[in-house]
Amino acid sequence: MERFYTIQGEGLYQGRAAYFIRLGGCDVGCHWCDVKDSWDADKHPQLTIDNIVSEAASYPGRIAVITGGEPLLHQLDGLTKALHKQGFRTHMETSGSSPLSGNWDWITLSPKKFKAPLPEVCKAASELKVVIFNKSDFAWAEKHAAMVGKNCRLYLQPEWSKSAEMLPLIIDYIKDNPQWQLSLQVHKYINVP
């Protein structure tokens, strides 16, 4: 769908320069999704792996974030192999709802009620980042915290339009459950892509 060199706004790598590759297509359908334009893959141009990777390599940063849409709708072995060959760390943002492919240095799992993640992706997650849209999402977060590995980082991220309402609840929750950390979509505050 699009590529851009920016600052990672979320999770452990928040604040780091990264080249984002946003792949078209999603079959999950979160009603609060902030990139609904990505859902229909046919609306976006098809590029070759060589094209994408050579453009990425023209910037000095060496973190590539594959996102979407839902990136796991695509077979990602070739893309991650080509990125590694150019010296990139490969990071992925995924709902985990389709089978795992690709070779990853970092997997951000953001599980969705609308199409739950597969156990294989839960086990492979480096960080779990649960969007909090309402109170029931804390239980959803705990359910998936029990499914990820013991070294997986745990983040709660307010849904953007509900931030004012959910932040106080998230702050209290983290104070009571300090294994969780806060993730804010920092790029939206500093107006970068």
Ligand SMILES: C[S@@+](CC[C@H](N)C(=O)[O-])C[C@H]1O[C@@H](n2cnc3c(N)ncnc32)[C@H](O)[C@@H]1O
């Ligand atoms: C647009 S999604 C694309 C990757 C993948 N489909 C997924 O959902 O993880 C990238 C990240 O943005 C989060 N996100 C999407 N819409 C959001 C919103 N309105 N508020 C907060 N986070 C949001 C998702 O949960 C995910 O962690």
Ligand SMILES: Nc1nc2[nH]cc(C(=O)O)c2c(=O)[nH]1
């Ligand atoms: N700056 C920035 N950081 C991000 N982290 C995850 C994003 C995503 O949409 O996957 C994202 C994004 O869209 N922009």
Ligand code: SF4
């Ligand atoms: S899974 Fe990700 S891209 Fe798909 S609708 Fe949900 S937030 Fe948007």
Ligand SMILES: [Mg+2]
């Ligand atoms: Mg985003």
